[in-house]
Amino acid sequence: KKVTLSVIKADVGSYPGHVVVPPELLDECEKHLEAAQKKKIINDFYVAHCGDDINLIMTHYRGVDSSEIHKLAWDSFKAATVVAKKMKLYGAGQDLLKDAFAGNVKGLGPGVAEMEFVERPAESIIVFAADKTDPGAFSLPFYRAFADPFCTPGLTIDPKMHPGFTFEVHDIVENKKIMLNTPEETYDLTALVGSTGHYLIKRIYRRIDNEISAVLSTDKLALIAGQYVGKDDPCAAARVQAGFPSVGEMIEPFAFPHLVSGWMRGSHRGPLMPVSELDARNSRLDGPSRVISLGFNISDGNLVGPQDLFADIAYDYTRKQAQEIADYMRRHGPFEPHRLGEEDMEYTNLPKILEKFKHRFENIK
Numbered sequence: 385k386k387v388t389l390s391v392i393k394a395d396v397g398s399y400p401g402h403v404v405v406p407p408e409l410l411d412e413c414e415k416h417l418e419a420a421q422k423k424k425i426i427n428d429f430y431v432a433h434c435g436d437d438i439n440l441i442m443t444h445y446r447g448v449d450s451s452e453i454h455k456l457a458w459d460s461f462k463a464a465t466v467v468a469k470k471m472k473l474y475g476a477g478q479d480l481l482k483d484a485f486a487g488n489v490k491g492l493g494p495g496v497a498e499m500e501f502v503e504r505p506a507e508s509i510i511v512f513a514a515d516k517t518d519p520g521a522f523s524l525p526f527y528r529a530f531a532d533p534f535c536t537p538g539l540t541i542d543p544k545m546h547p548g549f550t551f552e553v554h555d556i557v558e559n560k561k562i563m564l565n566t567p568e569e570t571y572d573l574t575a576l577v578g579s580t581g582h583y584l585i586k587r588i589y590r591r592i593d594n595e596i597s598a599v600l601s602t603d604k605l606a607l608i609a610g611q612y613v614g615k616d617d618p619c620a621a622a623r624v625q626a627g628f629p630s631v632g633e634m635i636e637p638f639a640f641p642h643l644v645s646g647w648m649r650g651s652h653r654g655p656l657m658p659v660s661e662l663d664a665r666n667s668r669l670d671g672p673s674r675v676i677s678l679g680f681n682i683s684d685g686n687l688v689g690p691q692d693l694f695a696d697i698a699y700d701y702t703r704k705q706a707q708e709i710a711d712y713m714r715r716h717g718p719f720e721p722h723r724l725g726e727e728d729m730e731y732t733n734l735p736k737i738l739e740k741f742k743h744r745f746e747n748i749k
């Protein structure tokens with residue numbers, strides 16, 4: 385029997401501005417998931433939040449893309465939106481971009497990361513969620529955890545990992561996918577996923593037995609809505625230990641606060657700062673972009689945990705570095721590369737500003 389881990393996220397309102405989800409919204413989601421647990425639709429759940437994003441972490445036996453599970457998530461977010469509207473929260477219902485639910489939340493706004501597998505004797509997993517950034521933020525750390533032996537010693541010394549991993553990469557512009565095998569196609573993989581707004585890692589499989597290892601949300605809100613409606617703050621899940629990256633290997637890449645897109649109005653680059661769930665409150669210029677990681681064991685379909693992994697004081701130094709980088713990037717003000725390039729600004733309100741003085745441009749003789 386295969387268990388399914390579903391992580392479905394949405395921003396349906398926060399306060400003040402885009403800082404944090406209030407407990408009332410989390411309570412509302414918990415109420416819905418608890419009722420679903422009683423009805424045996426799901427086995428277990430944990431409602432997490434990262435900044436203004438609610439992440440529903442659910443275990444069940446209904447497989448990926450189950451319409452019951454997606455409906456449960458959709459209904460929970462809809463109900464939380466009602467609470468958000470009553471509280472006059474900021475961006476109430478922000479990520480619910482379409483009205484009609486037809487069996488799957490894909491393309492409607494919420495982000496989805498789901499995988500189905502046979503539970504191991506000790507099934508350790510890590511759920512990641514990030515705020516004020518986009519799915520490309522996970523490309524560098526997931527590449528490193530699963531393909532870089534300088535990050536992950538297991539690639540060198542664990543016989544199950546040594547044959548490498550297969551990366552399912554999605555071209556989110558053309559809506560196509562390609563499977564690439566590491567280590568021999570490492571350079572091809574980096575040629576693609578280095579373009580963090582175009583080619584995204586969707587799934588990772590262990591080559592020795594084709595077991596699913598990780599899954600990431602790749603949903604892009606601007607591609608759905610046609611304009612800026614809030615960033616596509618992503619979520620992801622990875623299986624760890626015993627032939628997969630260990631807990632420490634999986635979170636090691638986040639000790640480098642790499643530059644990501646999505647800070648302030650979804651239009652700026654800054655460091656990705658790993659924080660505890662409690663510290664995922666984005667204030668400084670609505671950021672800097674943050675990531676949380678919650679570790680669980682799955683036991684007969686139940687979630688044991690979470691353990692808040694970035695709460696570790698060993699990440700204090702990374703946070704300090706992130707703040708120095710944040711300061712450095714901020715000094716660029718409205719200039720690139722702090723502000724995103726023009727291609728990425730086309731979905732924001734900037735084109736409307738540019739429109740205003742279009743008629744004042746004259747030809748240069």
Ligand code: 13P
Pocket residue numbers: 401402614648649650
């Ligand atoms: P407003 O334009 O609604 O003030 O929001 C700006 C912002 O925070 C971008 O999401």
Ligand code: 13P
Pocket residue numbers: 395402435436475478515516613614615616617646647648649650651669670
């Ligand atoms: P969210 O995408 O997290 O709603 O943030 C909006 C924003 O750009 C705040 O500056």
Ligand code: MG
Pocket residue numbers: 395398401402436475478614
């Ligand atoms: Mg928001």
Ligand code: MG
Pocket residue numbers: 395435436437515516615617
């Ligand atoms: Mg957000």
Ligand code: MG
Pocket residue numbers: 428429686687
């Ligand atoms: Mg529980």
